Amino acid sequence: MSVIQNRPSQREVQSPPPKRRGVTVRGKSLPYLFLVPSVVVLATMMGYPLVRMVLLAFQNMNNYRKFVNPSLVSYVGFQTFSSILSDPLFWQVIRRTLVWTALNVALSMLIAMAIAALLGRISPWARVTLITVLLFVWSMPTIVTGTVFRWLFDNAYGVIDYILYLVGFKGMLHHDWFADPNQGLYVVVTSVVVWGALPFLVLALHAGMTQVPTELKEAARVDGASPLQVYRNVTLPILRPLLMITTALSFIWDFQVFNQIWTMRNGAPEQGYWTIGVYLFEQAFDRNRYSDGAVISVAMIVVMMLVLVFYIRQMLRIGDQK
């Protein structure tokens, strides 16, 4: 009874002052109208292709069947899935991708935090210099970066070998960094990816660190905390949300690295260099096994989402405990 009575009066109170959102309150259909173009574009250029991709995953489509013998194309259920999932190469690629991504994320986060902390304790001129360098690094397109680093690590005239030779590693002159895919991927490509990832991470973390209230740090110091303890017990907890976001972003970026590997191996990465993006490209576009490519795409999205969900839940749990 009272509820029924209350309703109209509430409505009266709410409706007269249009205190809500400026320019455009009334006209219930207007916001939907505004969304139409983007929804249409994203549905046709992304939603529908993703559906097509999933459908492809349940077919047996490849170049030959598509162009030479279309009658052989059919829906084969999970057959393509099982043939990919039973291929040791697939699991090898997945493992390599996860290990390599973890290495890249960990390295870039650690180095970025060190450099961000460094930025906080140097003179202004040094800070400006370092930030300027970081900006130029950040601005480099990945295709260009890969091309430049392939030249740096060139085994005949590359400068890295020469520098190592100069500082005393005489045997490193004309060292071929790419001969062993493990060295090529885990050392050389990692160095490119970390190098390219640092600027964003450093500047974001540095901005976060400057927002840590100095009173808190002072207080901790007065209470006898060492700089390291201040960092661990004051700065880090405040930075945690930012650390979580930057780690998640790093994972998303590093997990799907393609351009750097592609350019460093000059458009033909050997199997030892296949992370999931490269593997997908090779199967789907180089060998034109479209359905295989679709299955790998599904796997790529699933693995990425799994890791992200796991990671976010893990972070939330830690957050709950504190």
Add this chain to the structure above:
Amino acid sequence: MSAYRRAPRRAMTAFWNTVAMLVAIVLGFPIYWMLLTTVKSNKDLIAQHPTFWPSHWDFSSFSSAMDDNFGANLWNTVVITLGSVAISLVVGLLAALAVARFDFRGRKPFIVAILVVQTVPLITILVGLLPVLNSANLIGSLVGLILAYLVFTIPFIIWTLRTYIVGIPVELDEAAMVDGCTKAQAFRRVVLPLLAPGLVSTGVFAWIQAWNEFVMARQIMGPAQNKTAMVWLTFFSSTPSHGSDYSGQMAGALIIAAPVIILFTIFQSRLSTGLTAGAVKG
């Protein structure tokens, strides 16, 4: 505490400054080497001991980079990136206005969806997009790639513009409307001018992403004449005649990266604040 206070702070700062300069040198070195390589003569390049300064300046690398396709490919990139950014700015602005200034059913899911689609790897979309573009006869055409790029430029623009619009106080457009403006006028005279810097920098960063994109460009665009600048560089670097022409490669890389480097360094301060602001608001 007193020990900490008495620590020779100035010496420590000098020490950390030195460390910072070493870091700057290491990080900046690849770029320096790229620039240096473009002005080195071939004799310098294949010297037994690479030099860290050219023995004489030689700019022939730039002419060797400009092969038959270079100009056409660079022009393609210009057209494609400007086209996709122009479309996505209009489309994205509308959607950003909707989510920032309206309350409507489905607003939250839309925002979440825009965030999630940005994590889907482009290469996986490409697997299904190629047959779609193929049946629309858009493979090998600039239009096809412009449309494909909307897949990442639109979500990015909606996401970033949204934070800019939210930052414009609603009271301002209300005041304009109290003073007799219509909704459209309030938008045009109050919101739009305030949003202009946001539009420009968002557009610039969408443009940079499109300029740098590689996989879609490689698979959607056709033969040599039709490529984009980034695809051109990878082909240039793997041809027999230029495969070891590193000065040509570096010159080409520098030319196609220059617009990005220049615009990026001008606009970056807005990006880093926008990126983290958007990220924190989640």
